[in-house]
Amino acid sequence: MVGVSFIKILFMHPILLYEGCKQHPGADCISNGWTNGNRVFDCAGTLYIGDYTGGQQVSKTFSCLPDRKLIFSFTIAKFDSWDWEFVSVYRDNLLLGQISYGPYQGEQVCRLSYFPEIFEKKSFSFSSPIGKNSFQLLLEDNLQAHDEESWGFRDIKLQILNPCVDFYSECNFQGDLWRICAGNQTLFAKFVPFKIKSINILKGIRVQMKDNRFKGGNLQTYSSNQTCLDDFNFPKYQKEL
Ligand SMILES: *[C@@H]1O[C@H](CO)[C@@H](O)[C@H](O)[C@H]1NC(C)=O
Numbered sequence: 610m611v612g613v614s615f616i617k618i619l620f621m622h623p624i625l626l627y628e629g630c631k632q633h634p635g636a637d638c639i640s641n642g643w644t645n646g647n648r649v650f651d652c653a654g655t656l657y658i659g660d661y662t663g664g665q666q667v668s669k670t671f672s673c674l675p676d677r678k679l680i681f682s683f684t685i686a687k688f689d690s691w692d693w694e695f696v697s698v699y700r701d702n703l704l705l706g707q708i709s710y711g712p713y714q715g716e717q718v719c720r721l722s723y724f725p726e727i728f729e730k731k732s733f734s735f736s737s738p739i740g741k742n743s744f745q746l747l748l749e750d751n752l753q754a755h756d757e758e759s760w761g762f763r764d765i766k767l768q769i770l771n772p773c774v775d776f777y778s779e780c781n782f783q784g785d786l787w788r789i790c791a792g793n794q795t796l797f798a799k800f801v802p803f804k805i806k807s808i809n810i811l812k813g814i815r816v817q818m819k820d821n822r823f824k825g826g827n828l829q830t831y832s833s834n835q836t837c838l839d840d841f842n843f844p845k846y847q848k849e850l
């Protein structure tokens with residue numbers, strides 16, 4: 610009798626790839642790694658990256674496998690008297706959406722002007738570019754003047770809806786690569802192309818493996834990178850005679 614051999618991939622939905630400027634009041638907002646993002650604005654004790662006006666851009670490059678589905682979200686802060694100008698959100702040169710407000714929308718929170726503030730969570734869905742391993746996210750405004758109107762942002766998140774798990778034939782993510790990009794599935798031994806020595810596992814994904822010749826046949830569950838596994842040689846699938 611040969612035991613059932615399989616690899617099972619389970620993941621929570623969606624997986625967090627990046628988060629920034631999440632804390633209160635916002636120590637992580639001050640040095641946040643965004644290009645042109647090295648300043649903060651204190652609005653009633655909460656720090657926002659910004660503030661910006663007059664056509665400014667803030668951007669950051671992310672590594673990601675091609676053609677993955679992602680969600681980019683953040684809280685936008687509208688300060689003072691916007692007159693339906695907007696902040697545009699781009700992935701590379703692709704416009705993902707625009708955020709626009711009028712002068713009397715919101716309520717007075719921190720600026721000493723007559724005009725109110727708004728804080729609102731926004732999210733944008735998109736795909737990572739095909740044939741590239743990175744992309745840039747960019748926010749740009751078309752506001753007019755600092756004493757009248759500006760914006761900032763915080764609670765930034767980048768999430769992936771369809772992550773991949775990479776299996777390698779050698780330790781330390783070397784050798785041949787076998788990539789599985791569909792979640793929550795069971796793969797039987799006959800589909801596993803080689804002996805698995807290392808696995809690249811994003812936070813939030815669990816990989817389970819079971820084979821009667823591996824770890825005494827007990828189900829093994831991994832939820833972080835495995836840089837060098839004991840030999841895990843799935844038996845070649847054989848049809849019963
Ligand atoms: C995958 O399965 C896990 C555990 O059963 C569940 O919590 C999760 O939501 C599932 N993910 C997807 C994308 O269906």
Ligand SMILES: *[C@@H]1O[C@H](CO)[C@@H](O)[C@H](O)[C@H]1NC(C)=O
Binds near residue numbers: 782833
């Ligand atoms: C897992 O390995 C990959 C590839 O070397 C690396 O980019 C990633 O940061 C590692 N993750 C953790 C949590 O160490």
